Amino acid sequence: MQIEHLIDELIRQEKETVPNPFLATRVMAQIEGARKRRSKVTIWQTVTLAASIAAVAFLGVSIGNSNVTKETAEVALNINDRQIENLGYYNFGNDEQGQ
């Protein structure tokens, strides 16, 4: 009986303890702080990701360009044999003789 009473008394004392009246404000401030940090991180993550993609693309193009070898001659002759000796003239002559 005595033990029961002592336990009840201790519990009553502990139940009478009240939390800091600013506890809710403290929690709200912490939640708000965490939200701001998270949104900042998200913006930075997005910017970093975009910058990384751009850098990788630029690097790829640069490396690709540095390895290009020119396989075509600088001066190329384009000779059309038919223009050198136009056989059509001879054909035309033969036709004339035949007529």
Next chain:
Amino acid sequence: MTDEQLIREITADNNAAFKTLMERYQLQVFRTAMGFVHTKEDAEDLTQEIFIRVYQSLHTFQGGSEFSTWIYRITVNMSLNFVRSNIKKRLLQSLEALFTLSSEDKNPLEELESDERDRRIRRAIDSLPEKQRMAFILSRYEELPQKKIATVMNRSEGAVEQLLQRAKENLKKKLSSTVGK
């Protein structure tokens, strides 16, 4: 505003609604935490952690049980985790409390005796098996009916009654030799 309406507001990014919800439940969370940690500072820290967790996981609340049941479950689980991870700190605190005694209406010897008695009772409560401790704290600190405790603990009412009975017997056994003589 009902809890459900407040939750809808919070999920729609209305932080003022969360403050209202917190003010509604902070005393019950704090009292339950007190039952586990016994000091105001720790109970406040724990209450803070609990509400941050509630805020973060509010979107997982399906409404299958009452919101108060859900928040009691979080409180009890987080309190047990807090106690497990702060065993050394709490031991130091109880030793510190022994050496920093002050009271106006008791002489030093009486005060020493009463503090020692309280410390023993707290230690006896803390040494109860987890399920018994949960049932005991919800019943004595929160004065919840057995039906509600059974819902929080996912047990039958009969099982809760048994846990409470065992907790009472264990406390008597642990304290009979040292307290209340």
